[in-house]
Amino acid sequence: VSKLKLMKADHQSKQYRLEDQLLKYFPEEIEKHKGFIQGFEADLETLATHPHPEDGFAGMEVRGDTLTDKENAGAALLDACKEIKNSEPVQIGSYRGFAMSVFFDAWRQEYTLLLKGKMTHRASLGTDPRGNLTRIDNALTQIRKSEHFSGKLSRISGQRPYHC
Template sequence: MLNLLKNDYINQKYELEDKVLKYYPSQISSLEQRLTAYQKDVEHIKNSRNAGCELKGILYADKMDAGKALMSVIKTINSESPVLVGSYCGFSLSLSFDVFSDTCYAHLSHSQGYKVTMGEDIRGNITRLDNFLGGLPDKLENCRNQLQDAKRQLETAAAEANKPFEKEEELKNKMTRFQQLKVDLKIDERKYKDFDSKDKSDRSYDER
């Protein structure tokens, strides 16, 4: 039973060490990059809120006009790969169309890329873009929390990986007793063989 527990301990230790050396560092690095990108984009929004919407080289300051122009461009998109069509609030704006879901997507990009589902409502599409950009501070905070959690998980995994097998002393004592028992059994076995051999020899002598 203790040997099975020791094997489980070793397997868990290897798994934790792998996470400590590879998984968590990779996750933390990725989250740090995303966090930096979110911070830059949130700051960029503050400086570009009045940048308006530019489509096909034409700048639209009025949201209703921008919505109408965006819908007109959306109807021309049939590419699954994003096609650059202009900018929105300082973010480059590309559009793509998914044939299977019959859905158009807007791709906003500055420090990193974002994907927003478009609909068939002129005002609604502009509202979706505004709501998405307005929600970036929340995404920033969520990313910061994920990074903190990942760092805590790394510390916990490292501490767990360094913990010794708690029943190591008990296992050693039992293994020592087991080895001694094997030695005793071998001694008894030799004694029995010696006795049996002597007994056979004595009987052979008596038969003569």
């Protein structure tokens, strides 16, 4: 009998924990993810209004100078990085509608570029000017992967919990 009472108490404890998750935790998580999705969608719109030319360079603003040549933009980006000595992000310009800031990551011993729209996107910078521009474009391409989360969220929110 005491074993059955213990099993019943354990079962009720699990049931209350699941009910708490259904009523509190999961709705909070869904709202948080909806905010992420809205931010990613806004950033996708920014990318759509500032498209990348097929055989060209979209242009970049670094320290007030508008640069339309990849080599010059990459070199200016590296020069801006050399001036940054601490781990606080410093705004250095903009690219395709996103504000750019850079900080030095002492742990990794590398510069990290932050692209700020509604959300913040990261790109690690190296020593190659053209390679850095490719890394930045790759970071912006990753925004499209947010569509995966949108579909996942709609599947989750469409499910109805069973009530015991």
